[in-house]
Amino acid sequence: MANAITEEAVQKTVYEALPQFGVDEGDITREATFEDLDVDSLDLAELSQIIEDEYGVALKGDDVGKIKTVGDAIDLVIQKGS
Amino acid sequence: MSREVVITGVGAVTPLGVGARTLHERWSAGVVGITDGKGVATEFDPTEHLSVKEVRRADRFTQFALVAGDEALAEAGWSEELPYEGDKIASILGTGIGGIGTLERGKEILIESGAKKVPPLSVPLMMSNAAAAAVSMRFKLLGPCHGIVSACSGGADAIGAAKMMIESGLVDAVVTGGSEAALTPLSNAAFGALDALSKQGISRPFDKDRDGFVMGEGGAILILETRENAEKRGAKILGTLKGYGASADAYHLTAPDKDGGGPSRAMKAAMLNAGITPDDIVYVNAHGTSTGLNDAAETKALKMALGDRAHEIPISSLKSSIGHLLGAAGAVEAVATILALRDRIAPPTLGLENPDEGLDLDYVPHQAKPLDIGDKPAIAISSSFGFGGHNAVLALEAA
Numbered sequence: 001m002a003n004a005i006t007e008e009a010v011q012k013t014v015y016e017a018l019p020q021f022g023v024d025e026g027d028i029t030r031e032a033t034f035e036d037l038d039v040d041s042l043d044l045a046e047l048s049q050i051i052e053d054e055y056g057v058a059l060k061g062d063d064v065g066k067i068k069t070v071g072d073a074i075d076l077v078i079q080k081g082s
Numbered sequence: 083m084s085r086e087v088v089i090t091g092v093g094a095v096t097p098l099g100v101g102a103r104t105l106h107e108r109w110s111a112g113v114v115g116i117t118d119g120k121g122v123a124t125e126f127d128p129t130e131h132l133s134v135k136e137v138r139r140a141d142r143f144t145q146f147a148l149v150a151g152d153e154a155l156a157e158a159g160w161s162e163e164l165p166y167e168g169d170k171i172a173s174i175l176g177t178g179i180g181g182i183g184t185l186e187r188g189k190e191i192l193i194e195s196g197a198k199k200v201p202p203l204s205v206p207l208m209m210s211n212a213a214a215a216a217v218s219m220r221f222k223l224l225g226p227c228h229g230i231v232s233a234c235s236g237g238a239d240a241i242g243a244a245k246m247m248i249e250s251g252l253v254d255a256v257v258t259g260g261s262e263a264a265l266t267p268l269s270n271a272a273f274g275a276l277d278a279l280s281k282q283g284i285s286r287p288f289d290k291d292r293d294g295f296v297m298g299e300g301g302a303i304l305i306l307e308t309r310e311n312a313e314k315r316g317a318k319i320l321g322t323l324k325g326y327g328a329s330a331d332a333y334h335l336t337a338p339d340k341d342g343g344g345p346s347r348a349m350k351a352a353m354l355n356a357g358i359t360p361d362d363i364v365y366v367n368a369h370g371t372s373t374g375l376n377d378a379a380e381t382k383a384l385k386m387a388l389g390d391r392a393h394e395i396p397i398s399s400l401k402s403s404i405g406h407l408l409g410a411a412g413a414v415e416a417v418a419t420i421l422a423l424r425d426r427i428a429p430p431t432l433g434l435e436n437p438d439e440g441l442d443l444d445y446v447p448h449q450a451k452p453l454d455i456g457d458k459p460a461i462a463i464s465s466s467f468g469f470g471g472h473n474a475v476l477a478l479e480a481a
Contacts, residue, residue, distance in 0.1 A: 022135030038135065045202035052198065 002056030005081035010055070010074050017050050018070070030071030037070075047073070057081045087245045089478075090317045091160070091305035092417045093153030095146045095261075097121035097298050097404040101153060105414070106421035109403045110429045110450045119283025120265055121298025121405030140207065140216055141181030142263035146301030146410070147213035148220055151257060155221060158305040158317060165315050166254040166307075168224035173217045174244045175229055175303075176236030176260035178409030178468070180210030183266045213261050217303075225253045231409070233468030234369075235328075236260050237302070238412025238476055242326030244306050254311060259413035261301025273297065276336060280372060285406070286433035287370035287399040288377045288441045295371040298405030302413040321420045321480040324461065325356025331471030338375055338467060342383030345369075345465060348473035349387035352463055356477035360391035363477075364455050365428050367419040367464035368445075370399025371406050376467065381441050396428035396453070398446040403432055412466035416476055423460040423480030426453040 003009060011030075019025050021043040028037070034044070044067070048059035057080045059073070067073050094101065097115030098108040100123075108115070115121055128137045128145045131152065140148060155161050164171060188204040206212060211229035218227040226247065230240040237260025244256035273279045280294035312319055329351060331344035338344070353359065369380055384392045400411075400418050407414055422429050427450050434447040453460065460480040467473050 020138075022133055022138065042139070042203060042206070049199070049202065 003054050005055050005057070005078055007074065007078060010077045013050065013054055014047065014070060014074055017047050021046065028070060030074065031069055033069050034067065051077055055081055085249050085251065086309040087248050087306050087323045088309045088312050089304050089320045089323060089420060090307055090312050091154040091156070091158030092302065092320060092420065093150035093157070094300065094302040094414055094417050095123055095126050095150050096300035096407070096414055097123050099125040100149065102302070102417050102421060105418055109400060109418060110422070110427055112430055112432055112449055113403065114432055115404045116285060116296050116298070119280065119296055121296055121407070122265060123300050139203065141184045141212060143177055143181055143261045143301065144213040144216045146261040146263060147175055147217055147259065147303060150259065150261070150301045150303040151217050151221065154257070154303040154305050160305065164222065168222055170225055170254040171223045172225040172244065172247055172253045172256040173214045173223045173227040174240050174247070174256055174258045175214040175217060176240035176409050176413060177210050177213060177229060177231060178233045178236050178262055179264050179269065181208035181212055182264050182269050184208040186266050186268050217257055221257065223257060232472040232474070233470050234406065234408050234411055235466040235468035235472040235474040236409030236412065237414065238416065238464065238466035238474035239328060239472070241304060241323065241413060241416055241476055242328060242474060245323050245326050248306060248308060255305065255307040257303060258306060259301065259303040260410045262408040262410040263299045264408055265297055265299050270297065278373060284433055285372045285402050287368065287372045287402050287431055288437050288445045289434050290436045290438040292372040292374065292377065294373050295401065296405035298407045300404070300407050300414060301410045302417045304413065304416060319481050321423065321478055323476065324358065324479050325352040325477030327351025327353070327355055328474045331473065333471050336469050338379040340375070340379055342379040342386060344471055345380060345383035345467055345473045346386035348475040349383060349463060349465065352475035352477045358461060358477060360388040362459065362461050363388065363391065363395055363463055364453055364458065364460060365423065365462040366395055366397040367415050367462060368397050368399045369465045369467045370401055370431065372401060377441060378438070380465065381443060384443060392443055396444050396446045396451060398429055398431045400429070402434065412464070412474060415464050415466065416478065419462050419464045420478050420480055423462055423478065426455065426460060428453055
């Protein structure tokens with residue numbers, strides 16, 4: 001059963017996932033770009049899996065290419081889930 | 083003019099610890115790195131050497147190659163700056179199986195949780211070229227880059243391929259070697275089903291009570307370049323890769339040719355390539371797996387290739403100390419051989435109490451012995467044979 005999509009919940013999921021990929025917790029903000037955080041396409045594929053597992057929303061294909069910042073990813077999940 | 087290939091750096095991660103010298107010193111001292119029938123690289127903690135991201139992006143077999151690579155590049159004096167254009171340096175690494183641990187975890191997740199949960203890193207981590215790719219990325223090597231896959235002769239075949247690349251002028255240097263991390267449930271069960279593993283959990287090559295090999299894990303890296311360039315840049319030259327010979331048994335998928343024909347042809351080819359005769363060889367680093375078939379066939383092969391000289395040369399098996407590292411074995415053994423030759427020592431075949439009938443060569447039982455060779459060049463051959471009937475032999479000379 002997918003969890004309810006709220007901005008707070010999705011942000012928590014993303015913020016908790018990124019350190020697994022080697023991102024410094026202190027560097028994570030909504031404005032931080034994935035490039036600056038050294039989060040690449042393989043990391044985003046893993047993040048997508050975590051998001052889909054929790055919220056039933058897939059971050060795949062063209063959508064992912066447009067994501068530049070942590071905030072973009074959170075917003076996209078909310079947009080796709082609504 | 084010929085391009086003589088020299089070794090200017092070595093690195094290793096093995097069940098005896100992290101470091102090529104650690105391997106050499108502990109084996110020479112008679113230390114056994116096998117516990118409960120397995121040669122685990124217990125002193126290796128990837129997080130001590132690699133970032134969180136690097137650890138996540140590498141199967142254990144790749145981690146071994148990266149850490150051994152750090153050591154080898156540092157010794158060669160390459161850590162700060164590469165001495166050649168990046169596109170003139172190749173990364174050529176052998177493995178027997180590749181990232182089988184990653185494969186097994188992915189399959190477990192697939193079965194238990196479904197296709198959507200399979201980690202996206204599964205393929206890039208399990209592929210057999212992953213270590214070669216990771217090494218090229220870590221050290222910015224822009225030349226040819228690929229894995230060499232020939233089961234338990236993979237490490238030696240990679241070094242042989244590297245030698246030919248330098249000789250041909252294709253590249254000026256190669257980061258080469260091999261790595262393996264196959265101490266996994268599937269791999270253990272499968273080798274067990276083949277009756278290849280020692281039930282006693284003891285690696286005792288050439289002994290009458292030997293009952294199979296003990297699997298180990300690890301990796302080794304060698305830096306190869308031309309003598310001319312190495313001397314020009316003032317590098318410390320550890321030794322020369324004089325020869326490489328290889329052959330196929332074309333006989334059986336797993337069993338060696340009982341007569342030792344394939345291995346003996348590889349030994350002869352290596353000597354021919356090196357321009358040496360049996361009289362020049364002062365030490366043999368044997369494949370010596372501790373299986374009934376290998377050690378008997380290998381002994382026959384040595385007698386065929388070396389003639390009477392086979393009885394005069396100390397022959398020992400590193401696998402008695404660390405087990406069989408499969409596709410890493412040839413690389414780890416090449417490193418151990420060059421360091422042994424430098425110290426003019428024949429490390430021991432441990433656990434050898436009673437040589438089997440017909441196994442009547444000098445296998446250096448119990449403890450190391452000095453190589454009393456005077457001014458004679460310190461030349462050895464190191465043999466690796468693999469499932470599929472692959473035979474690869476390196477001829478090495480220490481400086």
